[in-house]
Amino acid sequence: MKKVLFLLATVSAILFISCNQPTSGDSVNKENKAISEPVEFRDFGAEPFVFNIEDYTVQNETYRTSIWTGTYMQMTVMTLQPGEDIGLELHTTTDQFLRVEEGNGIVMMGDSEDNLDFQKRVSDDIAIFIPAGKWHNLKNDSDKPLKLYSIYAPVEHPHSTIHATREEGLEGHAH
Numbered sequence: 001m002k003k004v005l006f007l008l009a010t011v012s013a014i015l016f017i018s019c020n021q022p023t024s025g026d027s028v029n030k031e032n033k034a035i036s037e038p039v040e041f042r043d044f045g046a047e048p049f050v051f052n053i054e055d056y057t058v059q060n061e062t063y064r065t066s067i068w069t070g071t072y073m074q075m076t077v078m079t080l081q082p083g084e085d086i087g088l089e090l091h092t093t094t095d096q097f098l099r100v101e102e103g104n105g106i107v108m109m110g111d112s113e114d115n116l117d118f119q120k121r122v123s124d125d126i127a128i129f130i131p132a133g134k135w136h137n138l139k140n141d142s143d144k145p146l147k148l149y150s151i152y153a154p155v156e157h158p159h160s161t162i163h164a165t166r167e168e169g170l171e172g173h174a175h
Contacts, residue, residue, distance in 0.1 A: 045069035085139035098128040103146030
């Protein structure tokens with residue numbers, strides 16, 4: 001009986017340890033955001049591409065970098081420093097999806113640039129849908145960087161866009 005109990009305890013311990021170890025597909029430890037997979041910041045579109053979107057988003061240090069630009073859709077990663085915003089903008093023919101991976105802020109939308117009557121707090125893991133024709137802005141109102149990715153349909157920026165700073169992003173993009 002002691003051997004059976006010892007064997008069961010050993011198997012349970014091994015299963016517990018193995019179930020709590022990261023697998024080869026796990027690249028981000030959700031507890032401390034430790035990154036284990038290196039990323040290459042370049043535009044991989046319009047070729048097939050499979051990647052860990054969270055790794056790219058949290059490792060990005062630029063205001064905006066395009067990661068994939070296809071014929072009808074584009075994905076960029078962005079970092080807003082404390083106090084920065086995307087800048088009030090309107091995409092008349094482009095729908096936009098944003099997802100916050102790290103940080104806090106406020107998203108504002110409205111039918112005119114002087115009436116952003118839709119406002120919501122955003123933080124880690126929040127998704128934002130911005131319909132074409134809505135004025136919008138996203139502001140980091142915290143003391144830590146706000147890391148997000150953006151998907152545009154259709155494409156909004158030229159292939160291989162890199163804006164190291166917000167100023168470069170505003171120069172390279174009409175609002």
